[in-house]
Amino acid sequence: MLFQLPSFLIFLMVVLCLTRVLQGPWIKIVLIGSSFIFYSFWNIHFIWILAFYIVIALVYVSTFSKINKLKFLFVLIVLIPLLFFKYTNFILQSVGVQHLLHIGLPLGISFITFTLISFIVDYSRSPHKRINLLDVSLYISFFPHLIAGPILRSHELIPQLSHIHVGWKNIRYNLPLFAIGMIKKVLIADQIASYIEPIFLQPQQYHFLELMTAAVGFTIQIYCDFSAYSDMAIAVAGMFGIRFPENFRSPYLAFSMTETWKRWHMTLSFWLRDYVFIPLVRYCRNSFPHLPILLTMLVSGLWHGASWNFVLWGALQGIIMMAESYLGYGKFISRHPQFKWMAIVINFIIWTFLLILFRCQSIAIAGDFYQGLLSVDPHYLGTVNMGVMGLSALVLLLHRFDQVNVIRNCAAKLPQPLLIPVLCIIILGCSLVAAQRPESFYYFDF
Known part of the structure; x- marks a missing residue:
């Protein structure tokens, strides 16, 4: 969904209105759902990429964050979709393979990957810190930065997610x-x-x-x-x-x-x-x-x-x-x-x-x-x-x-x-x- 098109302006007004009237965790749930709609608007077949990244983040936070050595394993797992979609044909072409794979490039995959890597690395430094799983999901998927940044750090965005507020000001x-x-x-x-x-x-x-x-x-x-x-x-x-x-x-x-x-x-x-x-x-x-x-x-x-x-x-x-x-x-x-x-x-x-x-x-x-x-x-x-x-x-x-x-x-x-x-x-x-x-x-x- 392109920011400059009427479809996005309509989408934005609807999400703003819903966020204005909702309270508590429903605000984050609606924003996560809206982010999936935003991402799938371009190509719904790649929606699993966003879901995959969110699942990896949730599994890491809830289960493995206290094992510091596993940080590097999760970083490698996060890099797999980026390496496959963006660099497979480049590598094949560089070694002389004539028949390349017909694979598209999911929107914003580099930005999402870097966002999640920074989250894993930063969170591994304070694994005992409690974090809301909805906050993690919204941090990865929040639609304004989802496709082309800015590349956010968890300490910049996550503390703000408890204070989401829509007002005329x-x-x-x-x-x-x-x-x-x-x-x-x-x-x-x-x-x-x-x-x-x-x-x-x-x-x-x-x-x-x-x-x-x-x-x-x-x-x-x-x-x-x-x-x-x-x-x-x-x-x-x-x-x-x-x-x-x-x-x-x-x-x-x-x-x-x-x-x-x-x-x-x-x-x-x-x-x-x-x-x-x-x-x-x-x-x-x-x-x-x-x-x-x-x-x-x-x-x-x-x-x-x-x-x-x-x-x-x-x-x-x-x-x-x-x-x-x-x-x-x-x-x-x-x-x-x-x-x-x-x-x-x-x-x-x-x-x-x-x-x-x-x-x-x-x-x-x-x-x-x-x-x-x-x-x-x-x-x-x-x-x-x-x-x-x-x-x-x-x-x-x-x-x-x-x-x-x-x-x-x-x-x-x-x-x-x-x-x-x-x-x-x-x-x-x-x-x-x-x-x-x-x-x-x-x-x-x-």
Whole structure:
């Protein structure tokens, strides 16, 4: 179920109304049931995946959490569906098998897997702590974050589940953020996507300016698309009185690749830091102190997709971040702020250049794209799509304001009797536009 479609708005209003009138454990039961409906709306045949993850979490909490050695066994069990659905064909193809399996990719399987792994690891550190089984089930399945995050930790969400409350104050407070998400998704990301799609499929048929426009356009599209989902997820959760962590904080104002990952998909970055990077540092700090950065980014690349271009993308990110760490690049920019804006521009160009590898379906196609960018024909450079570049410029000009708290604080200063009807019109209008040509969120594939 897509956040931007009328079907979701109807679904959300029904769930809000039910939550408002119900009391006690029925609130959580209804939200769990609603989450199953939400997840099955896309493909009901994969509903067992969500049920499987919930059962694993309940079995671990109720029976095996006090046996610390079994933690690793449960983590491996949790990884089985992800490895099968996402990486089986990648492995078969890599070893030369011609006949691949015809298996689909369940929505949000990477996000659900990481959520459950963090729960198992965190809970194993305090196995004597009592926890409600309904809370565990809702933590895994809560529909606002189910498909594309933010990736939540149990200590962030579970304590809040006893205080779920739907009220006009919560709805009013979160409407501006939901409306901004609608605008970014429907009026910016989807519009850019329609132009750049054919260019990334066959870049050899286009020239320098068209390729450059597509590269910049995708940089803006993926940000607006993914941050839109995060904004809308945070807003929807907030309507139930649940606070989600911020997932983006103006990442294109970062002056280094390392800082970019502290601002981009922050919940994934912090997950990788806590469960991959820090354990690797313990093993490598004396012999290869910078190697954990590279290995962590390789994991990040594989998490994003089962393809060698994602592996290479993660490796290049890791190499750049290793160089920044070794050279003390971040400290240099901090001591010389006069170079900061130049560093921001350079970092944006590098990020955009690497995203070409991220967006293309294979390394070979990415090679064609890079060749077209670097082999400029002086007789014909192609044409710039002013609509794409105009939207990109608008996003970058307003980028510093595109943060959850800034949006909420700015909206709070406006007259509410005027603001609320305008926001409702924006949401309904964008929803009707999206219904004409529904586009899934980009990170649904991850």
